Every structure is written in structure tokens, then in C-alpha cells.
Amino acid sequence: MAKELHHFINGAKVAGTSGRTLGVFNPNTGEVTAQTPLASADEVRAGIASSAAAFPGWAATNPQRRARVMFDFKRLLEDNMNELAEMLSSEHGKVIADSKGDIQRGLEVIEFACGIPHLQKGEFTEGAGPDIDMYSMRQPLGVCAGITPFNFPAMIPMWMFGVAIACGNTFVCKPSEKDPSVPLRLAELFMEAGAPAGVLNVVNGDKEAVDTLLTDPAVEAISFVGSSAIAEYIYATGAAHGKRVQAMGGAKNHAIIMPDADLDRVVDDLIGAGYGSAGERCMALSVAVPVGKETGDRLIEKLIPRVESLKVGLSTDTDADYGPMVTAEQRDKVAGWIARGVEQGADLLVDGRGFELQGYEDGFFIGGSLFDNVTPDMDIWKEEIFGPVLSVVRADTFEEAAKLPSEHQYGNGVAIFTRDGDAARSFASNVNVGMVGINVPIPVPLAYHSFGGWKRSAFGDTNQHGTEGVKFYTKVKTVTSRWPTGVKEGSSFVIPTMK
Secondary structure: OOEEOOEEEOOEEEOOOOOOEEEEEEOOOOEEEEEEEOOOHHHHHHHHHHHHHHHHHHHOOOHHHHHHHHHHHHHHHHHOHHHHHHHHHHHHOOOHHHHHHHHHHHHHHHHHHOOHHHHOOOOEEEEEEOOEEEEEEEEEOOEEEEEOOOOOOOHHHHHHHHHHHHOOOEEEEEOOOOOOHHHHHHHHHHHHOOOOOOOEEEOOOOHHHHHHHHHOOOEEEEEEEOOHHHHHHHHHHHHHOOOEEEEEOOOOEEEEEOOOOOHHHHHHHHHHHHHHHHHOOOOOEEEEEEEOHHHHHHHHHHHHHHHHOOOEOOOOOOOOOEOOOOOHHHHHHHHHHHHHHHHOOOEEEEOOOOOOOOOOOOOOOOOOEEEEOOOOOOHHHHOOOOOOEEEEOOEOOHHHHHHHHHHOOEEOEEEEEOOOHHHHHHHHHHOOOOEEEEOOOOOOOOOOOOEOOEEOOEEOOOOEOHHHHHHHOEEEEEEEEEOOOOOOOOOOOOOOOOO
16 A cells, blocks of 8 residues: 655644645656655645744854764765665666665765855955954845755755755755655754754755745745746746746756767766666766767767666666656656657667566666767657667767757756877867866766756756855855044045055
């Protein structure tokens, strides 16, 4: 029987009262294992009110004590890694090792947030003018909210609430309704680490919950990761209601493969980055761009047997390369993109449709697919597929290859594979994409740098985590002070200058 999930508000599990629920599936079997309550506007407001009540006390807590909560939370994440990974895999479908990677990348942002006493320091100038000192302070905003996607149910919530809460804010997380158990468990562990009730609330829901967060005047900032259409909506609606917004959208990440590249290594990287987690990553390498006919022919020759031999299995199978997709709907959507590619004239060299795992025929599995001779007028190049599908777009020259990611509507990540330092440096400097890998297939920055794409991959001016995250979750107050010296100077009606 499917278990009933809950919200987490003011430090406690709270049953849903809206009467609306949504099934959570085990993607391996296709069975509904839980029911997620979909919050009403009033339930969301209860979470916001809890965070608002907790804010003054948490903001007044000194940074070193806030950091100690982060240190204890980090320890609890490490102690509960296996439990969290199994929980994550059972709802998302990614294999256990990949789930641990999901958690670890979030944990690394928590490690970064442990340095908040240094990160939140302001600046000071002694003697900025006659007997005048000037200093700045970075102060928390208030109640912040995060709307997180299904594909990284541990990492992305921690990207958001880790930095926000370390800065002295309180936080309401609205996780994906497809796999909400890990974010709920993270909130429990955060309380166990010593955070006061209300500092982190988790409210499950759909568009009604999202719109409440976007419009409630008590919410100061919104962070989002998801599709570009929704990211644009989040940005426009949140900004219209006076909120800070960072909204990360979709992607179409290209791999430029130069003739001098080590093709064996390139193929290894393409297989892992293109098909890992069933392609359900916003930083998946979904387009390979070999430069020159010979490079393309050699690449295809090496790719076909590797794609054909991909092992698709249960998320608990330690030998599986990747597991099922998160839902049947997502699997069918990917199959539809493959059909569209065939209709528009791309060469489907490996077809993953129709794959079934014996004994688990109701699971949401799909095999790896490989296209050759994809062109920029095809929908499978224009749009994000978000599945285990790699498209090869051939280019005659480096300049032609570099134009493809630069002119695409998305600009999240890109990679170039080459031994030529001049080509790599030129590409990194000039490509119109936010994150670049040089012989690195998934160039997701480490926690002390910041994550963010360009064009329709990101809406808003500030990236996620790193020092950009600290800037997003704080506001700067600048103080100019003068202490009387006993000398009366009289009134001045001229704007102060240093002339």
C-alpha cells in the first residue's frame, strides 16, 4: 500500500489537508509507492509564516554559530549517505552510485557554506574623508524560497538552502512532486543538526504552491531550476512582485571534437556524460560535433558498439550504466523525440525504443539512442530531449562547429576536446555559453565557484552557489560614520565630495 507523505513545517511533519495528492512511482517497477500531498495556498502560507517567524532569531545568530549547524549537517549527510541514496534511487531511478554523487555535490555546497563567517564579511575604509570611516555589511534578505527539479532532488535543494540559510535567511523549499522524499529527509536532518524550527520548511505542491511563493509579499527571493518556459514564467512573475529571482532553465550542451582529440577518451566521456542518469541532467552532453569527415566517421565507428552495449538496469544494480526514467510520461516523451528525429531525416543508428527489462516490463526503461547527420533545422537539435539520446552534428571546420553552441537558444554548458591549446583558449574565450569544459565533459563548477548558463538557460543576473550565491542571498548596507571632534563646521548645502 502506498504510504502517505507529508509537508515539513516548523520543525515537524505535517499532513496535507488540501485533499489533493499525486502518486510517486518506483520507476523500476512502475508501481505507486507513495502519495504526495499537493499544498493549498493556505498550507504554503503556513510554511512561509513559519519561516518569517524564525527569521529574526536566525538572522541575529552570529555567523560562526550558523556555520556550526552547517558542520553538523554535513556530518549527518555523511552518516546517512546510504539511506539517502537508496531513497533517492527508489523515486528517481538513477543508480545508487549516481545518487551518491547527487548528494555529494550538494554536500560540497554545505561545506562551502561552513565558511560563512568569512564569506559574509563586509568591507571597511578608515579615513575615507576627514574623520570619516566607511564600511559595508552583507545582511540577510528574510524568507527565501526554492523550487527544485526532479533530476537532482538532493543536490539542487542544498545548492539553494545551504547558502541562503548560512547567510541568515530562512527558507521554504518546494521540491518536485515526482521525488519529494529526499528533500523532506534533508529538512529533518537539518533540524537534527541544530537549526531552529522554521528555518527550513518543505512544502509539496504543484502550480498553486509555486504561484503562492511567487506572489506572497513575505517571500523576498526565489531560486528555481527547471525548464526554460517555466524559468521565464518564474522570473517574470517573481520580479513583477518585487522579488529577487534566479531561474535556471534548459540546455543543449555541445561537445566540439577536434581532429587531434584522443577519440577513445572522447567516446568514454560522451558515453558517461550523454547517457548517465538516463540523460536526465541539464548538463548532459547531448550533441557531439566532430570537425571534419574523418573525425566524424571515426567517432561514429567507435560510438555505435558502445551505445549498443550500454547496460540499462535496476537502480539498485551496481553493474548498470543507468536505470529507468523518472516517469512513464518522461520515457514516452523521449521516444516521441526519437520518432521526430527520424521523421525529419536524421540517421538513427541505435534505437533505444522498445527496450524492456525482463521481469520489470512495467518499469520506465528506455535504451540508449544515437543519431548521425543531425542538422540545425531539426527539432532534436533545437530542443532539449532530456533522455539517453546523443545527436551527432557534423562540421567541416572549427569555425562552423563553434557557431553551433554560440547560436543555439540555450547556453548552459559546452565542451571542447582537443590537444591544441590555442584552439581551446580561443573557444573558451569566445563561445556564447556560460560554462565551458576543456577536455572536461560535464563542466559543473565546484561549490566555491558558481553555476549558471546564458541565454534561455538562465533568467536573472546572479548564479547559483559560490560567492554569487552569497551575493544573491544578501543585501549590502553601506555605513558612513563621523565622530564629532569638537570643531563646529557649520552647515553645508553642497553634495559631499573628496575634492
